[in-house]
Amino acid sequence: MDGMSDHKHSSSGLLKPEPSGFVTETPKPDPDVDNHPPNAEERELREYPLDLAVVRTKLADKQGKQYWRTLEELSDDPHFSDLLHREFPRAASEWDESVDRRDFLKLMGASLALAGMAGCGKPSEQYIVPYVKQPEGLVLGKPQHYATVMAFGGDALGVLVESHEGRPTKIEGNPEHPSSLGATDVFAQAAVLDLWVN
Amino acid sequence: METPPQRNANMAQIFHRSTNFISRFSLFAGIFLAGLALTGVLGLARSPYFTRQNVTRSQPVQFSHKHHVGDDGIDCRYCHTSVETSATAGIPQTKTCMSCHSVLFNNVGYLEPIRESYRTDASIEWVKVHRLADYVYFNHSIHVSKGVGCSTCHGRVDQMPLMFQANTLLMQWCLDCHRNTEMALRPLDKVYDMAWRPAANQAEIGRQYKAERNIRNTSELSSCSTCHR
Structure with a gap:
């Protein structure tokens, strides 16, 4: 969401927009908040600004409870939806998937099976340690x-x-x-x- | 209005016709391979690799039963003293070795571990050759006193330069004898005779011994709790 944080139209609440409040010019980043050079998403948003005519057309035949998160989403602009779809894979890639659930289950299954196999080995050597001088009267194996x-x-x-x-x-x-x-x-x-x- | 396109109209078959054969073949091949693997595992468990049958061990002193029993004619009980009275036949104390080797071969190098043991009072650590699982109860004295000879289980010890296990010691091997006791019974004075061979009419003689010596019947001798107490 960082790419949209300084965009004027990207409000996260459920808004029922008022058509009179729309701005038509390209939105500018707030100079008080952030002055960093625009990244790819910001550039794309500036290159393809929101077309309010389209939004109005879409709104014209809507009735009842219908919600949207941003006006861009409502306008169904292909550039914006492309941007939207790119957002989540990127966020998802932050999750380290080196061991996912399936791999984990595979490893655990193999570990259990191989732990059982460990019992199948050849028995190790045993030693007999007899007396040097056996006590008189003692019979081995008898108390x-x-x-x-x-x-x-x-x-x-x-x-x-x-x-x-x-x-x-x-x-x-x-x-x-x-x-x-x-x-x-x-x-x-x-x-x-x-x-x-x- | 435009009609929806016919689904799968031009779609190619995903699987080739040969897949039918491959799937049936792999079904039978899987069963066959599973059986083969099971046979292999069970065969390996019965192989000398696991039972240690016919495998000699390196001992601290390369003691030769062939020399002591075969050449010198020493009785088994001279060293294995408790075989007639106890569950274990007993491994001799160092003192038993020294009773002869304090005067015979008393300066040879390969008997130094014996002398050292006697001198320092530290036991010789022999590698165990005949090993039964802890859950098996085995008693030497009952076998010996009922007329089962040493060589029946231990083989021709008088011909073994190094000791090895002559039989598998698998449960199946125990039961072979417990179900046919008459084939292993000898005259009581031949128990320690290494060269004893069953006579031609052994089954008949054996049944006679079995009656004389009050040996239990097959169902009692092959009962689980006879050996797994």
């Missing part, structure tokens, strides 16, 4: 149970601790210990987590 006591609340609770290759996984009461007789409480059950705290 060991240690009878021990857990100090808690000024008492000692007899427990059995299940251990997989040195890693404790479960604490249960020791049925042969008089203080527990195979039973535990929530604290003893949770105490296995304490064994992992450094």
